Amino acid sequence: MKNNVYESQSINRLILTFSIPAIFSLLIEMMTAVVDTSFAGHLGSQSESALTAMGLLSPLMAVFVALQTLFAISTAIMISTYLGRNDKTKLNNYFKSGFIMTIVVSASTSFLVYLFMHPILSMLGAEAEVYELAQDYLRIIIISNIFSAIGYTLTSVIRAFGNPKAEAVIIVLSVVINVVGNAILTFGLELGMIGIALGTLISEVVCALLAVMYLVKNHNWFTSNPISPKSFITMSYNMFKIGFAQTTIQLLAGITAFIVNYQLLTVGGNAHIAMWNIANKMYMLLLMPIIGITQAVQTIIAYFNGKGDEDKKLLVVKKTVQYCFFYGIGITAIVFLVGKYILVLFTGDQAIIDSVMSIIQVIFITFPILGVTYTIMTLLQVTGSEMKAVIIGVTRQVVSVIPLVIILPTIFEKYDIFTICPSFSIFFAIPLADILTLGIALFFFKRAKSVSSEDH
Numbered sequence: 001m002k003n004n005v006y007e008s009q010s011i012n013r014l015i016l017t018f019s020i021p022a023i024f025s026l027l028i029e030m031m032t033a034v035v036d037t038s039f040a041g042h043l044g045s046q047s048e049s050a051l052t053a054m055g056l057l058s059p060l061m062a063v064f065v066a067l068q069t070l071f072a073i074s075t076a077i078m079i080s081t082y083l084g085r086n087d088k089t090k091l092n093n094y095f096k097s098g099f100i101m102t103i104v105v106s107a108s109t110s111f112l113v114y115l116f117m118h119p120i121l122s123m124l125g126a127e128a129e130v131y132e133l134a135q136d137y138l139r140i141i142i143i144s145n146i147f148s149a150i151g152y153t154l155t156s157v158i159r160a161f162g163n164p165k166a167e168a169v170i171i172v173l174s175v176v177i178n179v180v181g182n183a184i185l186t187f188g189l190e191l192g193m194i195g196i197a198l199g200t201l202i203s204e205v206v207c208a209l210l211a212v213m214y215l216v217k218n219h220n221w222f223t224s225n226p227i228s229p230k231s232f233i234t235m236s237y238n239m240f241k242i243g244f245a246q247t248t249i250q251l252l253a254g255i256t257a258f259i260v261n262y263q264l265l266t267v268g269g270n271a272h273i274a275m276w277n278i279a280n281k282m283y284m285l286l287l288m289p290i291i292g293i294t295q296a297v298q299t300i301i302a303y304f305n306g307k308g309d310e311d312k313k314l315l316v317v318k319k320t321v322q323y324c325f326f327y328g329i330g331i332t333a334i335v336f337l338v339g340k341y342i343l344v345l346f347t348g349d350q351a352i353i354d355s356v357m358s359i360i361q362v363i364f365i366t367f368p369i370l371g372v373t374y375t376i377m378t379l380l381q382v383t384g385s386e387m388k389a390v391i392i393g394v395t396r397q398v399v400s401v402i403p404l405v406i407i408l409p410t411i412f413e414k415y416d417i418f419t420i421c422p423s424f425s426i427f428f429a430i431p432l433a434d435i436l437t438l439g440i441a442l443f444f445f446k447r448a449k450s451v452s453s454e455d456h
Contacts, residue, residue: 021164071153073243098239151170245387
């Protein structure tokens with residue numbers, strides 16, 4: 001026990017050991033979406049339609065990622081928990097159950113999307129050329145979704161076993177393949193959107209295969225010992241409860257993205273979808289380090305929680321909040337100062353860059369406080385308070401963002417506030433929701449600390 005990475009390093013070193021590879025992995029993984037968007041933005045006369053298609057598909061992509069998260073994160077958490085308890089049997093069985101459920105959920109999701117592809121694309125608002133491009137992309141991505149889910153779960157498992165550097169290497173290799181594949185297939189073979197999707201599919205297959213090979217080679221792969229149906233259902237349910245919080249939050253994010261797109265189409269038009277697609281990709285790319293730190297410390301918190309070390313668990317939370325907050329301050333300053341130069345990666349159209357920059361300056365106002373909210377949600381998720389984490393997510397997406405996205409255009413149009421156009425007012429929903437969500441998260445954190453103090 002004392003020889004494992006959780007026991008042999010200080011808290012600061014432990015957080016950095018897990019976070020740096022996790023951040024790097026997520027940044028590189030996010031580059032898949034960024035690369036796809038970047039390539040779509042350079043398809044010549046089809047660029048605006050391609051960017052619009054990618055933007056309209058973003059709610060569905062969020063659903064894919066949310067359902068991948070359901071068992072990926074929870075499997076890693078259970079492995080860390082039973083690693084802390086030195087219970088190899090339950091560790092093995094949870095790994096096996098999580099892997100099986102990952103395949104079941106992802107394959108079922110892709111099959112349903114295939115069956116209802118036409119009504120889904122119509123509901124998302126795709127028409128004419130945008131519809132054709134979205135359909136070309138989605139037909140391949142539904143296959144990629146299965147391999148992406150497997151890769152996500154297995155790389156999370158690699159991190160849980162205390163090998164975050166290996167996780168990073170695997171993801172880096174797969175994304176490099178994605179970039180090279182996209183360049184060859186999209187421009188070399190002139191396959192357009194189909195080439196972009198094929199590049200993504202190839203990279204996800206490589207990621208899944210490399211993860212399997214690594215786990216088998218290091219004797220971390222689960223054994224073939226049978227699990228009783230009752231035990232399988234119980235373990236799957238336990239992981240479902242853990243993953244439910246994060247999955248619900250991301251599913252709600254997908255719903256929010258759909259409503260934002262609908263409002264932008266209604267109040268603005270296709271050009272607004274294209275601009276929001278770029279702004280949101282940049283926002284999510286820079287948010288990845290915060291998500292990376294909080295995902296990395298999930299396994300650390302789970303380990304100390306399983307061991308019953310309350311002091312170290314809370315110290316991990318404190319340090320994580322500090323790291324995230326200072327990162328948020330620094331990134332916000334950089335975005336405001338040199339954001340327009342970063343946007344050149346997405347498009348060469350200066351008018352679009354100027355419009356996107358205006359959006360970014362609004363949605364980044366509250367960026368520094370996001371780390372606090374994410375860390376508290378992580379703590380609640382791995383310590384048996386999953387529903388409180390869900391409430392925080394619901395507060396942001398349902399109670400805050402969705403009503404604001406609907407109401408703000410009407411208010412700004414009626415009262416002509418600062419001469420801001422109704423379509424642009426939609427983006428103020430993001431910082432307003434962030435402030436309300438932080439308040440709810442802090443309330444739950446103080447309650448959790450009080451209960452913990454009474455128990456000890």
